[in-house]
Amino acid sequence: MPPVTTAIHNVPKALTIAGSDSGGGAGIQADIKTMAALQVYSSSVVTSVTSQNTLGVNGIHELPAEFVKQQLTTVLSDIGSDAIKTGMLSSAPIIQAVVDALKEYPECAKNLVVDPVMVSTSGSRLLNKDAVDAVLTQLLPMTLVLTPNVPEAEVLLGLAPGKIATLDDMVSAARQLAKAGPAFVLLKGGHLPQTRHDQRIVIDLLYDRDTDTLLELVQPYVDTLNTHGTGCTLSAAIASELAKGLNVTDAVQNATTYIHHAIESAAHVKIGTGAGPVNHFYNLRWMPYSGSSFVQALYDALPEGLWENYVDHPFVRGIADGTLPRECFIYYIKQDYLYLQSYARAAALAAYKSKDIDTCAANAKIVTHIHDETQTHLKYCEQWGISREEVLATPESVYNVAYTRFVLDKGASGDQLDLQVAMAACLLGYGDIGVRLFNNPATKREGNPYWPWIETYAGEQYQDAVDVGKKLMEDLATHSVSTSATRFKEACDIFEQGVRLEISFWDMGLNMN
Numbered sequence: 001m002p003p004v005t006t007a008i009h010n011v012p013k014a015l016t017i018a019g020s021d022s023g024g025g026a027g028i029q030a031d032i033k034t035m036a037a038l039q040v041y042s043s044s045v046v047t048s049v050t051s052q053n054t055l056g057v058n059g060i061h062e063l064p065a066e067f068v069k070q071q072l073t074t075v076l077s078d079i080g081s082d083a084i085k086t087g088m089l090s091s092a093p094i095i096q097a098v099v100d101a102l103k104e105y106p107e108c109a110k111n112l113v114v115d116p117v118m119v120s121t122s123g124s125r126l127l128n129k130d131a132v133d134a135v136l137t138q139l140l141p142m143t144l145v146l147t148p149n150v151p152e153a154e155v156l157l158g159l160a161p162g163k164i165a166t167l168d169d170m171v172s173a174a175r176q177l178a179k180a181g182p183a184f185v186l187l188k189g190g191h192l193p194q195t196r197h198d199q200r201i202v203i204d205l206l207y208d209r210d211t212d213t214l215l216e217l218v219q220p221y222v223d224t225l226n227t228h229g230t231g232c233t234l235s236a237a238i239a240s241e242l243a244k245g246l247n248v249t250d251a252v253q254n255a256t257t258y259i260h261h262a263i264e265s266a267a268h269v270k271i272g273t274g275a276g277p278v279n280h281f282y283n284l285r286w287m288p289y290s291g292s293s294f295v296q297a298l299y300d301a302l303p304e305g306l307w308e309n310y311v312d313h314p315f316v317r318g319i320a321d322g323t324l325p326r327e328c329f330i331y332y333i334k335q336d337y338l339y340l341q342s343y344a345r346a347a348a349l350a351a352y353k354s355k356d357i358d359t360c361a362a363n364a365k366i367v368t369h370i371h372d373e374t375q376t377h378l379k380y381c382e383q384w385g386i387s388r389e390e391v392l393a394t395p396e397s398v399y400n401v402a403y404t405r406f407v408l409d410k411g412a413s414g415d416q417l418d419l420q421v422a423m424a425a426c427l428l429g430y431g432d433i434g435v436r437l438f439n440n441p442a443t444k445r446e447g448n449p450y451w452p453w454i455e456t457y458a459g460e461q462y463q464d465a466v467d468v469g470k471k472l473m474e475d476l477a478t479h480s481v482s483t484s485a486t487r488f489k490e491a492c493d494i495f496e497q498g499v500r501l502e503i504s505f506w507d508m509g510l511n512m513n
């Protein structure tokens, strides 16, 4: 895989229209934290400022509707948005202003998630009574996903409190709500925990109006006081996932998983003296490298130009245009056969060092790939009049000894990641070379004796092995390197050494010693 070049790209963008919670657990603050945790850009339009903590709301300062509208058009006319959520909207004039502004930007408003915030968990009104009608008539017709809890569903449907008391009631309530306009209704069951197989669970119902289908989203019930801002967080998470381009079902599924972990991981945290917030950042971890890919970070840490010296070595260029002297290639291929024997042992060692059967099997698969590769080498040699016996009798070059024993030593003295990284220069480099040469129109195909070699490394089987190896390293890095800059540096040094040994291997082929 070639190192990823820095490119300007559009990041997914989500927008929240909600109230400010000075305590930081709900409202705009919860939304921005959620969007950041789910790696989307967030912009925010404030409708009201509340003075609030974990005990309750002490005051509300509503912004003028015109100013809410101005914030919204200012953001949408420049930054735009891939998905929008609404939370506390306070009043009918603010709802009207929001709806008017959204109608001016239908593209931005097509992924609209509405959390019909009405009363805070602590008991304060966050939406005037007379504004419920504006939600129903103005906002819901343009809504993609409506996310009420049971008490909010009762208000929207004009039902007395407590009327939605069973799962069946929830089903019919979700259907009824969809008639007011939203394409999907996610009716949250947190207020009505159920018991199944002696386990307390929460069932959220996702109703799809177009297909008239219902999906049950089940999570274990978490017995905790720290649920302040859960509704805000969930709807912000849905908007984030929609912004990334997921469909509604997948977005809602990911979002319910996210909120479950956010609640679970905050259960024993104390922030404030009342109902504490959820842990928005449970999924973030400190990493000694930037970006999300460990393998990319290994490439990035290489000295300038070293990777190119390897994958664009004169030996490789000779393979590409067919001018590599035949003796050089034969010298190389015999050594490479011997190399692969050690490499297979290294992969088998990695299987031995695996902590679970899946990783063990993935490494065993690499051993099989290497075995196939050795057979290709033997066939090659045979075509060129070199017998299997002659290949096996070839003395190992010192370069070969240095490289293979380096890999095996890293495996013996280090942990599984050290070993995978020591093997990576070869695995990734040959994958990169194969694809580069295969796709380069300047590569000679007709009459190039080395074309089958190129096809092997560009081929599906080898590229699959590359993918397996990369995934193994990412998984291992997540568990060990992610918390230690020292471990990351060690891995970088091993990778660099591997690349240098690969370059020496090409030199050996050209010099035939």
Ligand SMILES: Cc1ncc(COP(=O)(O)O)c(N)n1
Binding pocket: 018, 019, 020, 021, 026, 027, 028, 050, 052, 087, 088, 117, 119, 120, 121, 122, 126, 227, 228, 229, 230, 231, 232
């Ligand atoms: C600004 C604002 N928005 C929404 C909520 C609802 O959250 P909760 O129901 O957890 O109190 C809130 N308390 N404050």
